[in-house]
Structure formats: structure tokens, C-alpha cells
Amino acid sequence: MTQTTTGLFPVTDPDRHAKGRQKMHGLALYTKRVWETSRSFETSLCKGPQPDAELIALDIAPALAAIRTLDLEVIRNGQSPADQQRYLDLQDTDAQGQVVRGLVLARNADVHLPAALDVHADIDLGDVKWRVVPQWQPYASLPHVIRTSTGTKPSSHAAYRHTVGGHRVIETLLDAFAFFLLCDPSLARRDSGTGKLAYFPLAGEMVVLGDYERRHPDHLNREEMAARTLQLAQDNPPTGTGREIRHSSTCDGSVLYCGRTGPGFFRDFTEPGMQIVRDIRAGYPYSVVYADGTPPSPPGRTSSCTWRANRLITTSFPARQGGGGQCRTTPQTATSCTGTNVKERKASAGCALSWTTEAGPPSWERPDRY
Known part of the structure; x- marks a missing residue:
């Protein structure tokens, strides 16, 4: 996704901007923690200790809260009424905006509903050992109380179903971060010398063999990489x-x-x-x-x-x-x-x-x- 210098929805209020800077810092840090927790498990496909997905879910929760604050309080409510509608229109059509909207369901379930929103700890073969790749539960597998919740708008239910459920957790967190960069790049914390985003790319030599693993908000997501690889193979x-x-x-x-x-x-x-x-x-x-x-x-x-x-x-x-x-x-x-x-x-x-x-x-x- 192409970024502009000022962003599509710059946050001009100093207090909101300061809060946005804090929450973007938190989102980067929480994404890094989810990544590191997932990589820390010693596991195998059929035997040995199995990953504790609850530890991953505990690291995801503050990331969901930061995403909701950035979405609603920092960016949307920091715009004029006309620009608020323009922001919602962008979320309707932008793939990463749809991820932000779908994660509202996950956040609301975590905060307001009695059922726990678990993640699926998929196990893939890395370069030297088996490793854990957390994924969101498909919408149909969510607890009944979450799927029938009327406290979350139908658009968020639909967005979760199509852009979050079944997808890798890290991929969706990077999508949300990239969407907020599009709205206001000045919210992100950067290295004072290079200007590069702090905490990215996600560190570590472990890779999933035969698969693409995104580690930076500016990198292609899995669907885009698959389409580009297919095009290269065809051409x-x-x-x-x-x-x-x-x-x-x-x-x-x-x-x-x-x-x-x-x-x-x-x-x-x-x-x-x-x-x-x-x-x-x-x-x-x-x-x-x-x-x-x-x-x-x-x-x-x-x-x-x-x-x-x-x-x-x-x-x-x-x-x-x-x-x-x-x-x-x-x-x-x-x-x-x-x-x-x-x-x-x-x-x-x-x-x-x-x-x-x-x-x-x-x-x-x-x-x-x-």
C-alpha cells in the first residue's frame, strides 16, 4: 500500500496525536511480543510439548485494544464529520481497512463477552525445528455468543469472516499497522538516524520452509505475494x-x-x-x-x-x-x-x-x- 507524506487522515489535535503516537508504539511492541512468544515454543508435529495458545492470546489482547483506540478515538474522532464519513468509506473498500474493522469483533469479544476468543496454534516446519504460527479462528468456529453478539456492528462480523478468520495473527496486526500508517505516517515511532520504523522487520532467522512469511508492515501480504509469484511464473x-x-x-x-x-x-x-x-x-x-x-x-x-x-x-x-x-x-x-x-x-x-x-x-x- 502506497503511503503519502502527510497521510490521508492526519491527526491535527496535539492531544490526540500524542495518544496516537503512544498507541502506535504499543501496537508495534505488542506485535513484536506476539512474534517472539510464537517463536519461543519448543514443539513438534506429533510428540513433545504442545504450544500454549493462551500465552499468545494474552499478548494479542493489548494489540487489539491499541488498534481500536487508534481506529476510533485517534483517527476517526479526530476528523471533521465529512472526513469521518470519508474514513469509513475507505475502510469499506481498502483490504487493510477491512482487517481493522474485523479486529473490532475480536477486541469486543475479549473485553465485553464472557467467552474467550482463542487462537489456533498451527505448527509448521521451520528451517531447523517445528515452530508455531498462530491463526485466528474461522468465523464459523467462534463461540456462539460471539457470532450472535449484537453489540458489534454487522459490518465488523462480515469483515472478520472475510479478512481475519483463518488468517495468520501476525499478518493481520501488520495490516492494521500499515493502514494507520496510510492515515497518518507521523504516528509511528522511527529510528532518528535512518527514519526506518522501530521494531520492524521482525527479527529472527527462523522461517517456515516453502512458505512466505511477512515481517514488516510495508511488505506484501500473503495474498499479494502469491499473486505476484504466480504472475512471475506465468510470464x-x-x-x-x-x-x-x-x-x-x-x-x-x-x-x-x-x-x-x-x-x-x-x-x-x-x-x-x-x-x-x-x-x-x-x-x-x-x-x-x-x-x-x-x-x-x-x-x-x-x-x-x-x-x-x-x-x-x-x-x-x-x-x-x-x-x-x-x-x-x-x-x-x-x-x-x-x-x-x-x-x-x-x-x-x-x-x-x-x-x-x-x-x-x-x-x-x-x-x-x-
């Missing part, structure tokens, strides 16, 4: 010198193609047709294994792949002995093949094969792209 051809398409299958109504990357870099791949079209457009070579299973190395035993009008097309597909039927040889009139094993597909003399590329969302199974 960049895979490694290796080429790919062999060996099989196709249908998953959730979409056709996926799988095979090997190589030579010299043999790794399995699974791709939808549209991603293969993108790769071919970028100059990356694909081939299809001959119908009888012969590897593509001998000359004339495989097809080469080209793209035309958003269709993945194999040209010069060789004849299989004993194949029945006749078909035309031009790619424009190629025979359509769906949901079959390439090795079991019978190719008649001179027959070209084609695959439509309406294959749905791209596959995440692209380990050789990273």
Missing part, C-alpha cells in the same frame, strides 16, 4: 532446454498436461494449456511423445508445438503403424483430443493433434520455475 518460461508432454488429464473440468523437463534438467511438470501457450509464445520448445510411447529424441518421432489463435497445436505428428481412420494434415483442421493419455492415443497417418486452451486457472505445480 517467465521454465528452466531447462525443453519439455516433453507425456500425459493429459482432466481436473475440475480443466485439461492439464504433464511430462518431463529436459534434457539435462529432468523434472516433472503439470501445466494447463494456456500456460503452455504462453511459454511457446515466449520461445520455449515443447514436444509431444509419440503415440506408442517412443521418447522424443529420435528425429521424426515427435511433434513440435506451435500456437495459433489461442490453440496449442502439434504439427507433423508421425504416423503410428496400424492406426485406423483418416484425417486432414493442416493444423487449422486438426483433430481435437481431450482427457486421454498421450501414450494410449492412436495417431493416424498424417494426423495432427490439437488441444484447446480454456484450461482454467494455472497450475501451481511448477517447481522448476523458481
Whole structure:
């Protein structure tokens, strides 16, 4: 989220600004404590001491109180009536503003309701040991008294359901901090020499293997990082010198193609047709294994792949002995093949094969792209 020099909702009242500075300092400090408490547990997946989620919840409570004070007393009530409405409108449309609104439900439950709002202590594999990653309970798993509470506005219930429940606690606290920075960057405590935010990035070498872990309010959140990683994977051809398409299958109504990357870099791949079209457009070579299973190395035993009008097309597909039927040889009139094993597909003399590329969302199974 882009920040401005003065912020969208600067706090001009000196007393409110001083309180806001104090609460932003507290929010950074409480976020750091939640992080450190989560990292401090010695645990394992199936045995050994299990994490005490109550210790994490106790550190979260003051962070929720600071978020509510910043939201209501410091920023919203520090604006003119017209700007107060503009602030609420921003929360309606801004993803991080929605997190702030959803955390109101968590704060109100902690302060005003008899049921405890527990967090889920998920256990993931770190670089050298198992570690705890606290997550908010999904809305449907909250105690009945919280879900039916009328003391919290329906908009906060909805915001919790969509932007807080099931998400990592640290991620939501960083989202709230980033939202308040957008409103008034002067509220944050910074290093006098560098101007960088105090307490961030969250320290520690422990990471969750194979996953992205946000440690700074200015960093991308998990959804944004996933979208950017997917875009990079789609826009960049895979490694290796080429790919062999060996099989196709249908998953959730979409056709996926799988095979090997190589030579010299043999790794399995699974791709939808549209991603293969993108790769071919970028100059990356694909081939299809001959119908009888012969590897593509001998000359004339495989097809080469080209793209035309958003269709993945194999040209010069060789004849299989004993194949029945006749078909035309031009790619424009190629025979359509769906949901079959390439090795079991019978190719008649001179027959070209084609695959439509309406294959749905791209596959995440692209380990050789990273």
C-alpha cells in the first residue's frame, strides 16, 4: 500500500496525536511480543510439548485494544464529520481497512463477552525445528455468543469472516499497522538516524520452509505475494532446454498436461494449456511423445508445438503403424483430443493433434520455475 507524506487522515489535535503516537508504539511492541512468544515454543508435529495458545492470546489482547483506540478515538474522532464519513468509506473498500474493522469483533469479544476468543496454534516446519504460527479462528468456529453478539456492528462480523478468520495473527496486526500508517505516517515511532520504523522487520532467522512469511508492515501480504509469484511464473518460461508432454488429464473440468523437463534438467511438470501457450509464445520448445510411447529424441518421432489463435497445436505428428481412420494434415483442421493419455492415443497417418486452451486457472505445480 502506497503511503503519502502527510497521510490521508492526519491527526491535527496535539492531544490526540500524542495518544496516537503512544498507541502506535504499543501496537508495534505488542506485535513484536506476539512474534517472539510464537517463536519461543519448543514443539513438534506429533510428540513433545504442545504450544500454549493462551500465552499468545494474552499478548494479542493489548494489540487489539491499541488498534481500536487508534481506529476510533485517534483517527476517526479526530476528523471533521465529512472526513469521518470519508474514513469509513475507505475502510469499506481498502483490504487493510477491512482487517481493522474485523479486529473490532475480536477486541469486543475479549473485553465485553464472557467467552474467550482463542487462537489456533498451527505448527509448521521451520528451517531447523517445528515452530508455531498462530491463526485466528474461522468465523464459523467462534463461540456462539460471539457470532450472535449484537453489540458489534454487522459490518465488523462480515469483515472478520472475510479478512481475519483463518488468517495468520501476525499478518493481520501488520495490516492494521500499515493502514494507520496510510492515515497518518507521523504516528509511528522511527529510528532518528535512518527514519526506518522501530521494531520492524521482525527479527529472527527462523522461517517456515516453502512458505512466505511477512515481517514488516510495508511488505506484501500473503495474498499479494502469491499473486505476484504466480504472475512471475506465468510470464517467465521454465528452466531447462525443453519439455516433453507425456500425459493429459482432466481436473475440475480443466485439461492439464504433464511430462518431463529436459534434457539435462529432468523434472516433472503439470501445466494447463494456456500456460503452455504462453511459454511457446515466449520461445520455449515443447514436444509431444509419440503415440506408442517412443521418447522424443529420435528425429521424426515427435511433434513440435506451435500456437495459433489461442490453440496449442502439434504439427507433423508421425504416423503410428496400424492406426485406423483418416484425417486432414493442416493444423487449422486438426483433430481435437481431450482427457486421454498421450501414450494410449492412436495417431493416424498424417494426423495432427490439437488441444484447446480454456484450461482454467494455472497450475501451481511448477517447481522448476523458481
